[in-house]
Amino acid sequence: MKKLSLxxxxxxxxxxxxxxSDNDDSSTSTTQSSQSGVEITxxxxxxxxAAVWVDTNENLILDISEDxxxxxxxxxxxxxxxxxxxxxxxxxxQAVAGQTEDTTRGFIxxxxxxxxxxxxxxxxxxxxxxxxxxxxxxKVDSTLDIETAIKEAKKAVxxxxxxxxxxxxxxxxxxxxxxxxxxxxxxxxxNAIGEVLVDNADIDVEKQLEVADLVAKEANDIIENNxxxxxxxxxxxxxxxxxxxxxxxxxxxxxxQTIEPITVVLGDVIASFTVSFTDSDDDKxxxxxxxxxxxxxxxxxxxxxTTGEISGTPVSAGVFTYQVxxxxxxxxRSYPLTFTVTVEAPNTAPVINEDVKxxxxxxxxxxxxxxxxxPLDTLNISALFDDADSDILTYRVLSSLSVNSGEQTxxxxxxxxxxxxxxxxxxxxxxEAGAEHLYVYAKDSVNADEPYVMFELPAIAEGTTxxxxxxxxxxxxxxxxxxxxxxxxxxxxxxxxGEIGYATLKKGLNGLEFCWGSSDLETTTFYKGNxxxxxxxxxxxxxxxxxxxxxxxxxxxxxxxxNGTLKDEGGFVSTVLYQNITxxxxxxxxxxxxxxxxxxxxxxxxxxxxTLAVAEKVAESVVEYDMTVEATSGHIxxxxxxxxxxxxxxxxxxxxxxxxxxxLPTGFHTPGNYRVEQDGNGADxxxxxxxxxxxxxxxxYRYVNRDFGDFYIGIxxxxxxxxxxxxxxxxxxxxxxxxxxxxxxxxxxxx
Numbered sequence: 240m241k242k243l244s245l246x247x248x249x250x251x252x253x254x255x256x257x258x259x260s261d262n263d264d265s266s267t268s269t270t271q272s273s274q275s276g277v278e279i280t281x282x283x284x285x286x287x288x289a290a291v292w293v294d295t296n297e298n299l300i301l302d303i304s305e306d307x308x309x310x311x312x313x314x315x316x317x318x319x320x321x322x323x324x325x326x327x328x329x330x331x332x333q334a335v336a337g338q339t340e341d342t343t344r345g346f347i348x349x350x351x352x353x354x355x356x357x358x359x360x361x362x363x364x365x366x367x368x369x370x371x372x373x374x375x376x377x378k379v380d381s382t383l384d385i386e387t388a389i390k391e392a393k394k395a396v397x398x399x400x401x402x403x404x405x406x407x408x409x410x411x412x413x414x415x416x417x418x419x420x421x422x423x424x425x426x427x428x429x430n431a432i433g434e435v436l437v438d439n440a441d442i443d444v445e446k447q448l449e450v451a452d453l454v455a456k457e458a459n460d461i462i463e464n465n466x467x468x469x470x471x472x473x474x475x476x477x478x479x480x481x482x483x484x485x486x487x488x489x490x491x492x493x494x495x496q497t498i499e500p501i502t503v504v505l506g507d508v509i510a511s512f513t514v515s516f517t518d519s520d521d522d523k524x525x526x527x528x529x530x531x532x533x534x535x536x537x538x539x540x541x542x543x544x545t546t547g548e549i550s551g552t553p554v555s556a557g558v559f560t561y562q563v564x565x566x567x568x569x570x571x572r573s574y575p576l577t578f579t580v581t582v583e584a585p586n587t588a589p590v591i592n593e594d595v596k597x598x599x600x601x602x603x604x605x606x607x608x609x610x611x612x613x614p615l616d617t618l619n620i621s622a623l624f625d626d627a628d629s630d631i632l633t634y635r636v637l638s639s640l641s642v643n644s645g646e647q648t649x650x651x652x653x654x655x656x657x658x659x660x661x662x663x664x665x666x667x668x669x670x671e672a673g674a675e676h677l678y679v680y681a682k683d684s685v686n687a688d689e690p691y692v693m694f695e696l697p698a699i700a701e702g703t704t705x706x707x708x709x710x711x712x713x714x715x716x717x718x719x720x721x722x723x724x725x726x727x728x729x730x731x732x733x734x735x736x737g738e739i740g741y742a743t744l745k746k747g748l749n750g751l752e753f754c755w756g757s758s759d760l761e762t763t764t765f766y767k768g769n770x771x772x773x774x775x776x777x778x779x780x781x782x783x784x785x786x787x788x789x790x791x792x793x794x795x796x797x798x799x800x801x802n803g804t805l806k807d808e809g810g811f812v813s814t815v816l817y818q819n820i821t822x823x824x825x826x827x828x829x830x831x832x833x834x835x836x837x838x839x840x841x842x843x844x845x846x847x848x849x850t851l852a853v854a855e856k857v858a859e860s861v862v863e864y865d866m867t868v869e870a871t872s873g874h875i876x877x878x879x880x881x882x883x884x885x886x887x888x889x890x891x892x893x894x895x896x897x898x899x900x901x902x903l904p905t906g907f908h909t910p911g912n913y914r915v916e917q918d919g920n921g922a923d924x925x926x927x928x929x930x931x932x933x934x935x936x937x938x939x940y941r942y943v944n945r946d947f948g949d950f951y952i953g954i955x956x957x958x959x960x961x962x963x964x965x966x967x968x969x970x971x972x973x974x975x976x977x978x979x980x981x982x983x984x985x986x987x988x989x990x
Contacts, residue, residue: 716803
């Protein structure tokens with residue numbers, strides 16, 4: 240951890256020294272702090288699923304290339320826990336269009352960020368003005384007294400909001416006024432001010448202070464005349480010249496309508512209905528329909544933008560939450576009117592045939608298994624499940640004997656497409672009847688449900704003890720020979736977290752060391768970055784750096800070598816899942832770090848920024864298997880990141896078209912069109928445009944980045960309407976078994 244700089248310390252002192260009159264959160268920050276961190280609330284309305292950054296370079300400005308993005312997002316109440324080590328730094332909340340939801344105003348349509356100085360437990364548009372004002376001063380005067388500047392900035396914000404006579408104090412201005420909005424017109428006025436500031440986030444902070452003053456005056460006038468502040472949505476005109484800002488009274492459209500949940504069978508037309516909004520200014524309204532799931536379109540529904548009539552025929556099964564918005568002539572948008580549509584698939588999941596289940600259990604009970612011996616028994620499960628729709632079923636058959644204390648025993652269950660089950664490897668242990676089990680799962684290609692049957696295995700007689708199969712072979716694991724000080728390149732496959740940098744394995748004074756990237760965050764040279772946040776331009780920058788071996792600020796930690804795995808001081812184990820040794824004795828590895836993460840390590844001299852010809856990998860009649868990684872939680876301390884889950888699919892290419900079929904898990908398939916084109920630098924990129932009723936209609940892009948033995952590594956991203964996703968590393972192979980073996984070490988999506 241880097242030492243706290245004078246600037247960060249000054250900001251912390253300034254916040255705690257301002258007293259309880261400045262905000263209601265600084266006085267509680269001590270009691271809310273714990274070993275896990277400080278709970279902070281992000282507000283426009285409460286901001287759900289917003290990204291969290293800390294001001295690493297301490298200039299009070301969000302710098303994507305230099306500041307630190309944390310592996311956490313805000314929850315449904317706008318809250319997140321800031322790790323203890325960052326509590327003395329400025330915090331930024333980044334609302335991302337199509338990802339972040341304002342629980343008051345609906346999904347965010349344009350990116351914006353809000354900030355709060357260290358020590359605060361609330362980030363809102365008013366705390367943001369404080370940070371912006373001090374940041375402007377800091378750019379002019381690097382010797383600025385931060386403590387004094389923050390006090391003066393807070394005073395200026397409070398004055399702008401209150402000189403109109405609006406009866407609010409600093410604790411409400413810099414606090415959670417949303418929580419008080421149901422009972423306080425003054426809190427509603429602050430909400431209106433905050434929304435206007437967010438909608439005009441790109442103007443200078445001095446203009447924002449002027450806007451806050453004028454909106455406060457209009458809101459206070461409404462309060463004094465017993466008017467309604469809840470739907471106050473003023474029209475703001477900001478001249479390009481130095482003329483004053485103009486604020487005109489206006490109200491957003493409102494609705495008291497309740498739309499009952501709708502249930503419909505897939506393929507049936509919903510009964511059309513019309514939404515009801517009113518506008519106290521009698522403005523003409525237009526209507527918009529959105530669905531609260533990125534990438535799914537409107538699932539066959541549509542809205543008449545003039546009348547507000549909703550109609551349509553759903554095109555996919557599931558439960559979908561929709562939001563309707565009305566917008567007046569001044570572009571003031573209503574709060575969302577929400578309703579749900581449940582679309583039931585006419586297709587049903589397979590069900591267990593209880594009679595066959597009993598017959599198969601009776602058959603299993605006659606088996607005579609002995610510890611250490613290979614079972615010769617077989618079982619046919621093709622009649623165990625019935626499917627009313629005559630769908631082709633796929634099966635998974637597992638056994639409790641295959642894993643012991645987290646280690647593979649070498650005992651495997653095999654099944655073929657005809658439902659025949661057999662076994663491979665010696666039975667690893669003795670057991671009483673019913674102590675060990677066989678699990679049979681069945682799934683069709685439509686439903687997510689995967690019913691299963693658990694069979695009790697018979698008594699297993701004592702015999703020759705079978706030692707668990709070692710997790711690695713010597714040829715595949717780490718050895719001391721790897722710690723020769725050579726330069727490696729290393730990257731992460733985590734979704735939206737494409738960490739990338741230089742690494743080296745070396746023998747230090749105190750034993751073996753693993754080094755990756757930079758330990759000194761104040762240096763201007765970094766040997767590690769993140770393509771998801773910084774873009775692929777980062778790769779050329781990394782390629783241009785001097786030798787990593789000569790770099791004096793390597794981030795290194797001690798590791799021990801245990802049966803081909805590496806264990807660091809924090810208990811994280813690094814396990815080699817795949818290794819390719821090149822002709823010139825360089826290594827390419829896929830490494831599991833901890834229980835969740837997959838990284839690639841490459842000691843070849845292949846540049847970070849290399850791109851290969853797509854035609855070498857993708858062409859007519861090629862079948863390849865890809866890997867997808869998704870984060871399923873926020874940051875978990877013991878994992879050093881979020882929980883991750885994995886998936887794999889099969890892509891079959893023909894002339895200009897392809898078909899995708901999910902493998903792990905099954906049940907998703909979609910066709911598409913593909914082409915190869917050159918980017919602005921002349922590099923090949925694969926473009927895949929999804930079609931079909933199960934598609935999310937994204938356009939997916941891929942660079943072929945590096946050969947990796949039986950695999951290759953790509954850089955992938957997608958676009959949807961005006962949204963461009965982050966860039967991540969992807970893994971591809973033509974060997975299905977290799978991909979399945981790799982992913983058998985991880986949690987599968989939806990499992």
